[in-house]
């Protein structure tokens with residue numbers, strides 16, 4: 001069986017596409033791995049991945065992307081293994097407090113990666129959001145509630161779909177920005193994509209080639 005590589009945007013896999021000489025499509029099949037570009041966000045990701053996993057079986061789903069980081073001791077461009085990811089906005093406001101769907105009694109709000117493959121990267125906890133966090137009050141609330149290191153817009157949806165389908169999964173992200181008041185000039189998207197793609201090319205060559 002093959003590995004399915006899942007990313008929100010093609011831009012995040014620019015050098016991966018170039019290295020393996022892949023066509024520019026949103027779904028690509030090769031002998032040892034497939035690539036699925038879902039679109040940005042948990043809804044697009046859950047839809048595309050759920051639909052796709054219904055059609056094909058994989059031994060591993062590998063979610064790749066860039067991410068924001070809450071921890072300023074981690075350098076921009078660092079590549080991290082997100083082993084736990086939380087649906088951070090799914091719940092209810094109760095005055096100034098936030099109640100997760102778990103606290104509301106509607107099920108799990110956190111999902112984990114699952115794979116026997118040894119990954120030589122720092123393991124961290126992430127959150128997934130629909131709206132990129134950009135103000136101090138929300139940052140404080142998210143840190144108090146979840147103590148996350150990274151923030152993305154898809155990770156928890158990938159873990160959720162893989163949990164439901166009982167498929168191994170990994171989430172590897174490179175840090176493009178710190179989570180702060182929005183200032184795109186501070187983002188190092190190019191560096192993050194370069195480092196992510198180098199890791200991904202190496203991983204695929206070591207773990208999926210025949």
Ligand SMILES: O=C(O)c1cccc(C(=O)CC[C@H]2O[C@@H](n3cnc4c(=O)[nH]cnc43)[C@H](O)[C@@H]2O)c1
Nearest residue numbers: 008011012040066067068132133151152153154189
């Ligand atoms: O500006 C660009 O050149 C550019 C090129 C490729 C991709 C992007 C994106 O913004 C990708 C969106 C993707 O990024 C993740 N992300 C990155 N930082 C954060 C964050 O601070 N909070 C939440 N998500 C973040 C997210 O998973 C999006 O899907 C730009």
